[in-house]
Amino acid sequence: MTSRKRAFTIHLVISLAVLVPVLGWIFHAWYPWPYPVLQGAWVMLGVMVLAHLAVGPLLTALVFKPGKRGLVFDLCVIALLQAGALAWGVYAVGQQRPAWLVFAVDRLNVLSNGEIMGPVPQVPASLRNAGPVLVYAEMPTGDAAQQLLQETMFEGLPDIEHRPEFWRPWVAGRGVISRATRPVTELVAARPASAGPVGKTVTDAGLTLDMATFLPVMGRERDAAAILNPADGTLLGLVVVDPWVDEDAVN
Structure with missing residues (x-):
């Protein structure tokens, strides 16, 4: 392995070691499933990841040359640019969360x-x-x-x-x-493909289908169904499915 490839690999490993926990936190705190789908967040997150990796490892591969004068300064500048790109990406994602x-x-x-x-x-x-x-x-x-x-x-x-x-x-x-709210059985009857995820959401809460209700959810890019416990109004979860069952009856 050449020294340039080795430098690229080392920087890539370091970048991923920083990026993975950041993405884990974003998906846990800001975009729990299925909000990335509802809000169309994949493109924005993809840009953040690509910017982080392009500004870091790729620039390192371009400038790295053993013994090059000013190499340490170049690598420090790249590190600062990479940190700035990641910070900007996290800020942009946070603004749209x-x-x-x-x-x-x-x-x-x-x-x-x-x-x-x-x-x-x-x-x-x-x-x-x-x-x-x-x-x-x-x-x-x-x-x-x-x-x-x-x-x-x-x-x-x-x-x-x-x-x-x-x-x-x-x-x-x-x-x-x-x-x-509407009975969740109406949703399953109108959208048979949703039976699996809806059933899991309901049974995980210790309920049966006939005990749960749903409401339509409007996201920026996609809609979903919110599954609720009618006894106390608790939100049990969201299922990505067309929730507008009344429109089918009209059409």
Whole structure:
């Protein structure tokens, strides 16, 4: 093995040793499954990985020559550029991460902090890096409802799922949320291919299919079904499947 190939291999191993834990943390805290699919995160993550590996090992292979004057300086510059590329990638991924799972009307919406209007609500640190936070967007009544209609229809303001002033704790909307759910058996009947993942999600929670319900989930790129325990409103998991079973009946 030539010295240049050896330098490339060593730098590649070091780069992977840094990258793998970073990706593990991203998938655990920011993009637990199936949010990479729902939010279309694979391209962004791929760019981050390629930038990290291209700026590091590939540049090392290009500049490395034993005894070259200024080699140590070149390698230090490459290391700084690589660290900067990785930091930028992590920041970009973090800005787009699914931070909120907001119930509004009859569905759940996956939103990043950049997709909400106004200041970002503060949440405990224990929840901040444990996947999207569940909240309930309360539909206003009376004059407030008329004001909302005017703002969304004529002033171009976003709807309630994007506006934290309408958000309430998940438990506060249990009754409304429960009335919007459908029996999960309807989902399985309309989408037979979902029987496996839906059944596993339900049985892992100690329930049977006839005991669970579901809600549609709207992601940036794909939709899914949220499987719920109707007894307490607990979210059991998400299954990547077309959840719009009513549209099939219409069509």
